[in-house]
Amino acid sequence: MLSWVDGQPADGLPLADRGLAYGDGLFETIAVRQGRPTLFEAHLARLSAGCVRLGLPYDEGLIKTELQAFSTLLGEGVAKLILTRGDGRRGYAAPQPATPRRILSGSPLPCYPEAHAEQGVRLFPCATRLAEQPLLAGLKHLNRLEQVLARSEWSDERCAEGLMRDSQGRAIEAVFSNLFLVSKEALLTPSLERCGVAGVMRSVLLEQAAALGVAVAVRDISYAELLAADEVFVCNSVYGIWPVRHLEQQSWPVGPVTRKLQSIARTLLEVR
């Protein structure tokens, strides 16, 4: 499969990379259609914000040009960009200045069943709780053992995704998706100030819903409030939106706000 390291075709990286040693880096997973990265500006904006938080030098021009060239070659698929702090010596102290490493790898667009988008999905209620770390909350960084543990909790294919809560039991996100609910015609999504990944599709949908005149709120959401919602859906920047139909004993219909936003998400993930 297509892969580049620092702009050159490569299939390996040096053992001294701090991405391996400490998860010291960030990543973006971008759907590529007809040779072009989708939701490109939103992905770049999140990566840039993550670099500020981690103190990683960020060369937007270089990354943009490289992702565009990579996407042209990939054609259709998923481009994953990993940006690490580059090589380091033993010890947590980062080299000053650091020389970040750009790792690009391509894979086919995932083949999820059509039914996930059309009829909706069941969420597995993960026991793995997200720890509260405000300094890292929202970032798509490389420290993802919580997601690995959560994803290992179920193998039942009837569950397409898993719900993750924080240590207080608040609903936060799904393992590889963000979570939304519709309650009294308002669109709600959990605050990610303490934990969770601030997904690109999430941020775009918040903007789109506001532009449509839908009331939007980002705040803490208890598990009880989630269960009592009128509509629930999950989203990410690769598959768009999946309505959530079932979680434990609770069931939801596929509601009108979900369908409206799903149609918008589909358009955003097409070539324009």
Add this chain to the structure above:
Amino acid sequence: MLSWVDGQPADGLPLADRGLAYGDGLFETIAVRQGRPTLFEAHLARLSAGCVRLGLPYDEGLIKTELQAFSTLLGEGVAKLILTRGDGRRGYAAPQPATPRRILSGSPLPCYPEAHAEQGVRLFPCATRLAEQPLLAGLKHLNRLEQVLARSEWSDERCAEGLMRDSQGRAIEAVFSNLFLVSKEALLTPSLERCGVAGVMRSVLLEQAAALGVAVAVRDISYAELLAADEVFVCNSVYGIWPVRHLEQQSWPVGPVTRKLQSIARTLLEVR
């Protein structure tokens, strides 16, 4: 520098490794003296326990043999073993079964100033707090962004280490060391049930102190209790023990329990 991947000389690893993608793995940092790994059984025991927690297959015989052979070649230095879940496809779900990857790299023994051990050190009071995640607490896993952030907080060389607290302000550990205090002739070290790395030197010292008849306790320790201690020291399996002399406005002498255990640690890190 000497490095092996899965028992063969190599200086790179495949981009598909889950250690890079998610920090999905563990590591051990072992002082090697005269061709032999020190505190070897304790390192292997911790690695084995970590593999159980992460659901990683663990081949003790293979790892032991490989570390011994690597140490023979290294002679004097630090052998770092990274054990990852091996290659994966895109997504958090781990391959079943996983084929772990063993990454060994050697580096020289660090040249810390003699004064750290003799006169003691100052700790920097890190603002970065450790998040509470009982599922990962104690493990020396590859998700180490908290340590990276904490270590980036100071560059003043007068601080040899940094104190890390949890979100409640409890004293937990130092950035690359464990923390002990002596209070009313008892040896205390923070509980690592919610966060922190359960260091090999820490576990060995707990055993040694108990064998000496010193009262030992592992429990929550508030910052105030730390400041009020009679003696404070930090330890790890490479440098042994450094007495702590200063933290913010507080000062401590180098006490007799610290000196006694320091002498034991030194012996443990010598070739026997």
